[in-house]
Amino acid sequence: MAAIVSVDGLRKRYGQIQAVDGVSFEVRQGEIFALLGPNGAGKTTTVEILEGLRTADDGKAIVAGVDVRKDPAGVKGRIGVQLQQSAFPENFLAHELVELFALFYDRTVDSRALLRAVGLEDKANQKSEKLSGGQRQRLSIAIALVNEPQVLFLDEPTTGLDPQARRNLWELIRDIRQRGTTVFLTTHYLDEAEVLCDRVAIMDGGKIIALDSPRALIGALIGRGFTKPVLQQQANLEDVFLDLTGHELREA
Amino acid sequence: MRQILGYTLYLLRAYRRDWVALFFGFFFPLIFMTLFGILNFGSFGHVSVGIVDNAKNQASETFRMGLAKVETMQVTAGAEADELDALRKGDRDIVIVIPAEFRIAPARPGQAVPELTMYENQGRGQQVAVGEAILNQVIDQMSFAVTQSAPILTTKREQVQGRNLKYVDFLTPGILGMTIMQLGVASVMFTFVIDRQRGVIRRIMATPLSRRNYMAAHVLERLILAILQVGVLLAVAIFGFKATVLGSMWVVLLLVVIGSALFLCLGFAMSSFVTTENQAPAVMQLVTLPQMFLSGVFFSRDAVPAFLKPVSDLLPLTFLNEALRQVATAGASLSEIGADVVGILVWSAILFVIAFRFFRLEN
Numbered sequence: 019m020a021a022i023v024s025v026d027g028l029r030k031r032y033g034q035i036q037a038v039d040g041v042s043f044e045v046r047q048g049e050i051f052a053l054l055g056p057n058g059a060g061k062t063t064t065v066e067i068l069e070g071l072r073t074a075d076d077g078k079a080i081v082a083g084v085d086v087r088k089d090p091a092g093v094k095g096r097i098g099v100q101l102q103q104s105a106f107p108e109n110f111l112a113h114e115l116v117e118l119f120a121l122f123y124d125r126t127v128d129s130r131a132l133l134r135a136v137g138l139e140d141k142a143n144q145k146s147e148k149l150s151g152g153q154r155q156r157l158s159i160a161i162a163l164v165n166e167p168q169v170l171f172l173d174e175p176t177t178g179l180d181p182q183a184r185r186n187l188w189e190l191i192r193d194i195r196q197r198g199t200t201v202f203l204t205t206h207y208l209d210e211a212e213v214l215c216d217r218v219a220i221m222d223g224g225k226i227i228a229l230d231s232p233r234a235l236i237g238a239l240i241g242r243g244f245t246k247p248v249l250q251q252q253a254n255l256e257d258v259f260l261d262l263t264g265h266e267l268r269e270a
Numbered sequence: 271m272r273q274i275l276g277y278t279l280y281l282l283r284a285y286r287r288d289w290v291a292l293f294f295g296f297f298f299p300l301i302f303m304t305l306f307g308i309l310n311f312g313s314f315g316h317v318s319v320g321i322v323d324n325a326k327n328q329a330s331e332t333f334r335m336g337l338a339k340v341e342t343m344q345v346t347a348g349a350e351a352d353e354l355d356a357l358r359k360g361d362r363d364i365v366i367v368i369p370a371e372f373r374i375a376p377a378r379p380g381q382a383v384p385e386l387t388m389y390e391n392q393g394r395g396q397q398v399a400v401g402e403a404i405l406n407q408v409i410d411q412m413s414f415a416v417t418q419s420a421p422i423l424t425t426k427r428e429q430v431q432g433r434n435l436k437y438v439d440f441l442t443p444g445i446l447g448m449t450i451m452q453l454g455v456a457s458v459m460f461t462f463v464i465d466r467q468r469g470v471i472r473r474i475m476a477t478p479l480s481r482r483n484y485m486a487a488h489v490l491e492r493l494i495l496a497i498l499q500v501g502v503l504l505a506v507a508i509f510g511f512k513a514t515v516l517g518s519m520w521v522v523l524l525l526v527v528i529g530s531a532l533f534l535c536l537g538f539a540m541s542s543f544v545t546t547e548n549q550a551p552a553v554m555q556l557v558t559l560p561q562m563f564l565s566g567v568f569f570s571r572d573a574v575p576a577f578l579k580p581v582s583d584l585l586p587l588t589f590l591n592e593a594l595r596q597v598a599t600a601g602a603s604l605s606e607i608g609a610d611v612v613g614i615l616v617w618s619a620i621l622f623v624i625a626f627r628f629f630r631l632e633n
Binding site for chain 1: 272273280283285465469474475478479480
């Protein structure tokens, strides 16, 4: 499969800290790809360089056929983003935000259809700040889809969500991939990466230290002779939680 | 262009739902105008005169009637103790005591003329001075009548059709200036400092929208709001409080636009140096409060103490207020307020350069 994101020797330094230290990898068209790593590993910096929000000190990144350094606006037009620690302007209704962001891409969209796709059709006339955490993430994804992006960047999309909302978001992400959009996400939840992603890259100290499918990475670890005491369990606590409280989404 | 206009319209739609902004933008200045309009601070009012008549004869009666005929005088009569008490309470400006031996007759050599004792309220100097002048005039007229002599000088009165400048006429341009300042500074500082801190601007900058179009829409939205606010305030002043605007509305509109541009530049310049939501209100008060009191919003700048006068003369709001007031109360044309317009433009240029140099969309 062709690469839709290709990164070669990317570097970025902040003062004394080499945040990104020669990162190279490719993301294939149509896959769900995750960049994993502890806090401060350089994930967000890498993603923001790919999104055209920061410029790299060195190296090259091609996203959806566009050189990020040469044409950041061109990249922004072809990708969809959901940023960590960002918010939408206040006093806008959900459907207005979708339409407003479409305007930023010089497009017009059917905001109701987009909201329906993320399960927010009945919230179209609500102010975005009145939505619950999970609804806000879904609105944010709807907005990231207004320009029919080739790659969707999601920076820690499930942080702070309850198990129901998290699973609901996984479904949504799979749906989006099903429709042909490549998904590039960062997460701290390794179970999420394991069930959701085709391939994951693990980053630490500004470098990529492993990149493969979750199954292959686990196989390689076991192959190196890794063992841990196995507790044979037919279910875990999350299964209990979801069994008791149901899969239905809760919207406070 | 479609992007700028479209974004502006969405911003205006969101503004309608922002109750805090609506309150400070529309209701707050209206409350000011209503309060000051009702209080009618500027009017001189009456000179309240208490007369203690100890003579109670034909002559004292004539004298009292003479005073009462003067429109500005509000004459009451009473016992000395009561009248002096009222004076101390501030209910009288002057108390005149007519002596028992009061008469109106030509003065004869060697004979003392009756003496009026006047008690004056020190806190109401202006009213006391007017009261004294009127009293002296009444005494003179009575003297001429008694001595059958003609005054050595006479005045011929020419009534000039003078427009009676009400306080609300003075106040209206001041409130307009204040509103334009508040809108420019507050709407820019709060929106940009908060949106920057919350990552709103960062999210928008992740789309292909250019910074230029982003800024253009925000500036355009605020110019439209300024014109709407001024329109509402003017309508209330003119139809609600019978204020008169003598000059051309086109000149007022021009002043609203360049005044808004000035204070938007001030807002952008200030928000360049403010990084958190908590700093914003303090910095805003620091810049707007002195102008509210030193730039002639509610009271004439004549009241500004001499040592602050040079500061007051150069404040941005002073130029805008003076220009608006000249147009509204004296019907000045654009060329007559040229100096103030230049002042507004010079300030705008200085602040624009600062804003352009230091304003950042992201922290």
